[in-house]
Amino acid sequence: MTGTAAPAALAAHATLAASAPGAISAPPIEYSQLGPMLVVFGAAIVGVLVEAFAPRPARRGTQLALSLGGLAAAFVWTVVIAASRQVFANGSPGHTAIGGAVGVDRPTLFIQGTIVVLAFISVLLIGDTRFSPFVAQAAAPPGATAEQEGLAAGAMHTEIFPLTLFAVGGMMLFPAANDLLTMFVALEVLSLPLYLLCGLARRRRLLSHEAAMKYFLLGAFSSAFFLFGIAMLYGFSGSVSLAAIASTAASNTSNSTLLFAGIALTGLGLLFKIGAVPFHSWKPDVYQGAPTPVTALMASCTVVSAFGALLRVFYVAFGNLTWDWRPALWVIAVLTMVVGAVIAITQTDVKRLLAYSSIAHAGFVLTGVLAVSTAGLSSALFYLVAYGFTTVGAFAVITLVRDPGGEADHLSRWAGLGRRSPVVAGIFAFFLLAFAGIPLTSGFTGKFAVFQAAIASGETALVIVGVLSSAIAAFFYVRVIVLMFFSDPVPDGPEVVLPNVFSGTAVGVGAAVTLLLGIAPQPVLSLASHAANQLFVG
Amino acid sequence: MSPVHYVALSVILFMIGGVGVLVRRNAIVVFMCVELMLNACNLAFVAFARVHDNLDGQVIAFFVMVVAAAEVVVGLAILMAIYRARRSASVDDASLLKY
Amino acid sequence: MRLYLPIFILALLGFGFASFSVFMGTRLGPKRWNRAKLESYESGIEPTPHPPGGGRIPVKYYVTAMLFIVFDIEIIFLYPWAVTFNKLGAFGLVEMVTFVITVLVAYAYVWRRGGLEWD
Numbered sequence: 001m002t003g004t005a006a007p008a009a010l011a012a013h014a015t016l017a018a019s020a021p022g023a024i025s026a027p028p029i030e031y032s033q034l035g036p037m038l039v040v041f042g043a044a045i046v047g048v049l050v051e052a053f054a055p056r057p058a059r060r061g062t063q064l065a066l067s068l069g070g071l072a073a074a075f076v077w078t079v080v081i082a083a084s085r086q087v088f089a090n091g092s093p094g095h096t097a098i099g100g101a102v103g104v105d106r107p108t109l110f111i112q113g114t115i116v117v118l119a120f121i122s123v124l125l126i127g128d129t130r131f132s133p134f135v136a137q138a139a140a141p142p143g144a145t146a147e148q149e150g151l152a153a154g155a156m157h158t159e160i161f162p163l164t165l166f167a168v169g170g171m172m173l174f175p176a177a178n179d180l181l182t183m184f185v186a187l188e189v190l191s192l193p194l195y196l197l198c199g200l201a202r203r204r205r206l207l208s209h210e211a212a213m214k215y216f217l218l219g220a221f222s223s224a225f226f227l228f229g230i231a232m233l234y235g236f237s238g239s240v241s242l243a244a245i246a247s248t249a250a251s252n253t254s255n256s257t258l259l260f261a262g263i264a265l266t267g268l269g270l271l272f273k274i275g276a277v278p279f280h281s282w283k284p285d286v287y288q289g290a291p292t293p294v295t296a297l298m299a300s301c302t303v304v305s306a307f308g309a310l311l312r313v314f315y316v317a318f319g320n321l322t323w324d325w326r327p328a329l330w331v332i333a334v335l336t337m338v339v340g341a342v343i344a345i346t347q348t349d350v351k352r353l354l355a356y357s358s359i360a361h362a363g364f365v366l367t368g369v370l371a372v373s374t375a376g377l378s379s380a381l382f383y384l385v386a387y388g389f390t391t392v393g394a395f396a397v398i399t400l401v402r403d404p405g406g407e408a409d410h411l412s413r414w415a416g417l418g419r420r421s422p423v424v425a426g427i428f429a430f431f432l433l434a435f436a437g438i439p440l441t442s443g444f445t446g447k448f449a450v451f452q453a454a455i456a457s458g459e460t461a462l463v464i465v466g467v468l469s470s471a472i473a474a475f476f477y478v479r480v481i482v483l484m485f486f487s488d489p490v491p492d493g494p495e496v497v498l499p500n501v502f503s504g505t506a507v508g509v510g511a512a513v514t515l516l517l518g519i520a521p522q523p524v525l526s527l528a529s530h531a532a533n534q535l536f537v538g
Numbered sequence: 539m540s541p542v543h544y545v546a547l548s549v550i551l552f553m554i555g556g557v558g559v560l561v562r563r564n565a566i567v568v569f570m571c572v573e574l575m576l577n578a579c580n581l582a583f584v585a586f587a588r589v590h591d592n593l594d595g596q597v598i599a600f601f602v603m604v605v606a607a608a609e610v611v612v613g614l615a616i617l618m619a620i621y622r623a624r625r626s627a628s629v630d631d632a633s634l635l636k637y
Numbered sequence: 638m639r640l641y642l643p644i645f646i647l648a649l650l651g652f653g654f655a656s657f658s659v660f661m662g663t664r665l666g667p668k669r670w671n672r673a674k675l676e677s678y679e680s681g682i683e684p685t686p687h688p689p690g691g692g693r694i695p696v697k698y699y700v701t702a703m704l705f706i707v708f709d710i711e712i713i714f715l716y717p718w719a720v721t722f723n724k725l726g727a728f729g730l731v732e733m734v735t736f737v738i739t740v741l742v743a744y745a746y747v748w749r750r751g752g753l754e755w756d
Contacts, residue, residue: 026728224575238590
């Protein structure tokens with residue numbers, strides 16, 4: 001509901017930005033270039049209307065069709081823009097729409113396309129209602145009569161679909177935002193629906209509430225830091241546009257306190273969203289407590305989007321200050337890789353395990369970011385695609401392994417799964433091997449690309465740490481595989497349900513892309529390097 | 539009073555809010571501290587708008603207010619759900635998720 | 638300073654008149670107490686019964702307050718728009734109508750799903 005204001009608020013921002021004393025001219029609004037985001041936000045708003053006026057039985061189908069249709073249309077539109085000769089005429093790196101508020105360039109379009117596809121798969125998981133992971137009556141306390149009645153009637157909060165679309169729209173805007181105000185609004189538009197979605201799990205509701213509260217309080221805390229960083233940068237340069245900050249930083253060296261405080265605080269806000277150590281503590285709790293389809297959405301789309309924004313801010317606004325922020329980010333990347341890999345070893349919950357693995361992977365992508373080159377950017381983009389699809393597939397498998405009371409999250413329940421259900425266990429093992437970066441999976445290609453880019457930029461020490469922590473990480477992935485295939489099955493172990501068309505598609509697409517990017521990565525690699533060729537538009 | 543004083547005040551308010559988030563135990567108070575931090579940002583924006591003599595900072599303050607209001611609503615909704623389930627709004631009671 | 642002198646004089650007069658009236662009222666007015674006069678004032682409606690022991694306030698108030706805040710704050714964008722309405726012309730009007738429509742969509746949701754009903 002709160003997100004409804006976002007697209008119009010942006011338009012209002014453009015209106016206000018032009019309202020300085022003197023001449024007021026309407027800023028150009030390139031609707032055709034903003035199409036993908038407008039479609040997603042529009043579908044979300046229509047979704048709210050469906051909630052308001054459609055009869056209850058018709059809601060779920062309508063919402064599902066609307067969400068999937070909106071995301072598919074957004075993807076097609078993104079491809080059309082990327083192929084457009086008008087935007088990229090005469091070798092132009094791209095265009096900034098709405099008077100410089102939103103950047104339309106190749107890396108952004110690549111990121112947006114990735115987000116939309118991953119969101120599409122996540123929505124498939126969300127729409128799988130056979131064992132709906134979402135609460136029937138969010139307002140009813142756990143165990144109350146109202147909740148029991150809702151469960152019995154098969155009720156479901158179909159508001160989940162518009163909320164997801166608002167979050168996805170925010171995720172698409174976040175890496176595209178070319179000024180920090182738009183970026184802050186996008187950050188909130190993507191975060192606020194996610195806070196709510198985290199708290200909507202049907203089973204283990206206290207856990208889910210707790211995840212929502214932790215995510216909310218820490219997220220609000222970190223976005224306050226992000227905002228204060230924006231204030232510092234505004235104080236430094238008198239503008240929140242990334243390009244203006246970059247040009248002031250190049251010419252003005254007097255007020256560097258404000259500049260460095262700004263870099264540190266905005267960086268903190270962005271690193272929190274990607275879950276880099278030491279700003280990672282929310283990630284395991286939230287991933288474990290949230291409903292699994294929402295975890296899939298967060299683990300794939302949010303990470304991709306936040307990395308897009310991080311790349312844009314650090315490459316465009318702070319691109320001339322590489323020597324100032326690189327050492328700090330270097331330390332964070334090392335910490336992220338090592339801490340993520342080491343703590344994952346002690347985990348006993350499969351969702352928590354994947355959360356720590358996601359932290360370690362954030363460190364690997366940071367290695368690509370630290371290369372500060374077109375090769376670094378393109379390898380980071382490729383890594384995000386590879387990791388996103390593998391993650392969505394892995395979480396889709398988790399929704400299939402069930403106990404009577406819900407998903408079988410505890411690793412001990414997974415013992416001997418390979419004997420009871422070799423196909424599902426085999427696919428999950430394949431995803432784990434991809435996380436570990438074994439050859440013939442997308443994970444290997446991705447790791448190879450980021451490490452290569454980092455070495456080319458002289459970050460050999462970082463790569464050594466990366467390879468070592470990959471080895472540590474491989475240990476716990478292989479441990480899970482051994483547990484699944486070489487342990488005795490637990491008596492009355494979890495049931496593996498057959499995937500239906502929704503979860504089947506999610507698992508299938510995840511596995512197919514993981515395999516394809518492992519054995520024939522060239523098309524996507526060249527697409528990523530084509531996208532990264534001219535960096536972001538300033 | 540030069541605008542620098544206002545910026546200093548905003549830093550102080552921001553720090554009070556930040557410390558409050560870290561030491562207070564009631565989720566609603568923690569949340570109020572976050573709001574204090576956002577409003578400290580607003581003060582900084584408006585002061586800097588004065589320094590640079592442009593309106594951007596004031597416009598940003600408007601956006602921050604709207605975002606803060608939306609955040610309040612989402613936050614209170616989550617806290618209400620928790621309170622109904624547990625009869626407590628202490629952040630220390632929320633400790634099911636560990637390691 | 639001279640610019641503000643009339644304001645100070647007006648403030649002084651206002652304060653003096655108010656204190657004079659209150660003082661004279663307590664001296665000269667008749668005193669007939671009844672229950673309604675002693676109750677706290679809540680915009681003319683029956684005051685909400687206060688729970689014993691300073692207990693809880695119904696959660697309905699929070700829901701209403703939350704809805705109020707989120708819709709009320711949207712006004713903030715209308716003020717600068719209204720000030721520059723003439724200069725912005727048709728563009729500003731179209732953008733603001735789009736904005737208000739999106740707010741109305743949220744309002745329609747709240748209305749249809751019973752968020753505005755008190756009981």
